[in-house]
Amino acid sequence: MYKDIFLRICKVYVKQYMDFAFIFDFDWEEQKRIWESDKIINVKIRDTENVLKRIFTKWSLWLWESYCEWKIEVDDDEYREFIFIFVRITYNKKLLWKLRLLDIFRVLRAIYGRKYFSYWSQEADINSHYSLRNWFDNNDDSNEFYLMWLNAKYIQYSCWKWDRWTRRLEEAQENKLNFYAKRLWIFKRSEWKTLLDLGCGWWWLIFYMAEKYSIKCTGLTLSVAQAKYINEEIDRRWLRDLVNVEIRNIHNIQWKYDYITSVGVMEHITDYDDLYKKVSKSLKENWKTLIHSMFQETKKLIDADPFLLKYIFPGAGIPQLKHNLEVFRKYFKYVDNNELPDKSYPKTLQCWFDNFCKNEKSIRRLLEEKSKVTDVDYAIRVYKHYL
Incomplete structure (x- = not known):
């Protein structure tokens, strides 16, 4: 169900943003290619249905957390093009309105159902x-x-x-x-x-x-x-x-x-x-x-x-x-x-992203040797996503 929603969104997306084709690898079992282009973004999604269910429940937060948990894998230099699918469907209303009515409802429900976090001071x-x-x-x-x-x-x-x-x-x-x-x-x-x-x-x-x-x-x-x-x-x-x-x-x-x-x-x-x-x-x-x-x-x-x-x-x-x-x-x-x-x-x-990736080994060593971070891989991907 959620995989089908996601693929429908991608098919609408590439008709407006035509620079890249996407090849999605779902759970090592199924591959789907969206669009034809010499520039191809390869995306691997693990535990596909649960990951996409999370995304269509809480949108950006669980999308990025799935990436940080390695349930979504994309090369560093291609990750930005992948997340643009979600960014643009959020902020480009003309793109959003091209979806099926029920898909529009699911996207809007996820966007406006997001939770917020803050410190007190x-x-x-x-x-x-x-x-x-x-x-x-x-x-x-x-x-x-x-x-x-x-x-x-x-x-x-x-x-x-x-x-x-x-x-x-x-x-x-x-x-x-x-x-x-x-x-x-x-x-x-x-x-x-x-x-x-x-x-x-x-x-x-x-x-x-x-x-x-x-x-x-x-x-x-x-x-x-x-x-x-x-x-x-x-x-x-x-x-x-x-x-x-x-x-x-x-x-x-x-x-x-x-x-x-x-x-x-x-x-x-x-x-x-x-x-x-x-x-x-x-x-x-x-x-x-x-x-x-x-x-x-x-x-x-x-x-x-x-x-x-x-x-x-x-x-x-x-x-x-x-x-x-x-x-x-x-x-x-x-x-x-x-x-x-x-x-x-x-x-x-x-x-900043290029500098971070270039110095990733040194950053990883710093976190492993001198920080209180318990999951260094997760921390590094948090900042990669942010940048």
Whole structure:
């Protein structure tokens, strides 16, 4: 029953997205080829009926968990094309409406029947992911895990800016940093101005602004591991007179600054009104703030995939654009909404995924020797799916 539903969805899918053919191997017994193309995605599904029943009950969460349990096997470089079947049937309504009526009902029931997972506090959310407290006792090990696939001169755990002419990831990183500087009107004459970065990550933005423009920077983070890495980098880069990091909640802003930035933080908070109000009061007169976030346009104030909430970003979610702009305009007269080029995030994720796969042996060794992870294969596939 569920295998038949799945195959009907695939047949509809390939008529609209015709680049690839799919060969499905069900339980070592049956093979089904969908579409004709020189580019073939081979997918092995074990315990087929139960796996597909799980998927059509709880959709994305159990799809990804089946992959992590090795019940779905696809080559690393082909996995993305396989999961696009489910992603596009979820978000492309024109594709969804081409299914049989009963299949539409089953898909929608699975999508809207998803469960969500969250921690009770922002501190738990941040340290769960950015310090990997459930995996490592040592902050250096946590940082090493991330730097194996984020490694760059300026460590960015945020999408880069891929312009039409951009070819290399280093160029995309530089594009984004230059873009932010221009958006904030930061130039060579900006030296010794002050900048506060809310949720500073591994401090890519602040190191760049300090090294290139001699701006005096302060960063706030709740991640103990990130703070340790930043302090070591401050000394290594000889930036102690320009850069300072504090483990403090971003709602607790204590001084006034020329610039205030926030990149990838709005996904981790819910009280936007309080934050925007405090940012507006903490800016010096006629100076600028830059808020970068993923936004969504559904009716929900916060939305997120259950798999990401359970395994990657507990307590997080993607805020609604319209609601955020309404709150933002209460405190700022001039709002310039500007998006990064199309596909910047997918291209960034692809680079991270490639780095992760390239360093998989080292990552596996780190998890086996220094982590509390009991099922290393499962953990690695969690991050492969996420990326």
